[in-house]
Amino acid sequence: AVPDPDATGPRAGSATSVRVEAPGKVNLFLSVGAPRPDGYHPLTTVFQAVRLIETVTARRQALDARGRITLTLADPDDAVPTDERNLVVRAARLLAEATGVTEGVDLLLRKRVPVAGGMAGGSADAAATLLACNHLWGTGLGLGDLLDLAARLGADVPFPLMGATALGHGVGDRLTPLMGRGTYQWVFALSREGLSTPAVFTRFDELSATRVADAGAPAAPAEVPEALTAALRAGDAEALADCLANDLQEAALDLRPELAEVIETAERAGALRAIVSGSGPTIAALAPDSATAQRVARALSASGQCADVVRADAPVAGARVVG
Ligand code: C5P
Secondary structure, three states, rough: OOOOOOOOOOOOOOOEEEEEEEEEEEEEEEOOOOOOOOOOEEEEEEEEEEEEEEEEEOOOOOOOHHHOOEEEEEEOOOOOEEEEEEEEHHHHHHHHHHHHOOOOOOEEEEEEOOOOOOHHHHHHHHHHHHHHHOOOOOOOOOHHHHHHHHHHHHHOOOHHHHEEEEEEEOOOOOOEOOOOOOOEEEEEEEOOOOHHHHHHHHHHHHHHHHHHHHOOOOOOOOOOOHHHHHHHHHHHHHHHHHOOOOOOHHHHHHHHOHHHHHHHHHOOOOEEEEEOOOOOOOEEEEEEOOOHHHHHHHEEEEHHHOOOOEEEEEEOOEEEEEE
């Protein structure tokens, strides 16, 4: 009889493990509109992928594992659950359901993006998982299908699949790549405690309520200024710094007033600009060059105002198979 390959284990020639890397992000521009009936906010944003890299390794299981999806952290962290609450597990489950896969997978996650820091680390993990399982299981989805699945997992999940620099519309999930040149030097000041994204959006709504009452109409998100896309095309860090904007910054600073001092420290040490990254509490400082970035990082470390300081250049590529 002809052996049934599915009954005898992995398909001939298929890998037993797939390793994928995916980047964290910083929002160069984030304009937030009034909430929709479902609570989500329409927004216009510019994402840039930074060299803080999450790694997901997907391993084929023994045949008796009965389709379980397991997650192990390379560095155990109480703030990162390993059950269904983790977007990694939900990403693998969603891909399996969407493609009819009944095989399970053992996932190993190594984190370098700060947890709950406004840098979409969890979203990068989910994006990496979609790509890793797509390869391991041989489900063969193209980038378009993976982007659709990613958007169902969260507003920030599609971007790490794409990487580089991109314009985000919708709730941040509809992407258009942006042309650019050059490399930017970022310094990130990490906080001891994360901020919950929904909590920051809620505070944004509270702070906006007064303004909306004054102005009489709910705000739609603003378009990206031409000066920003021009700065990116020119690779001009100084011009880009002038265009950095984040509508969630006021809400994040309202919840964590001490972050204002971190911004001041970074700018006094030579950063062109420092802003709250996404929903925070990470502060992203843009430096004009590598030597200044080092100076800014040292000043932030010495200030005692942050839990950790990391440097990263940008932009970098989106999720890719590395092994
Ligand atoms: O989609 P994601 O899980 O990344 O979003 C986390 C939370 O952030 C949402 O539940 C929502 O409260 C808030 N959010 C929002 N508007 C967006 C994106 C996120 O209100 N465009």
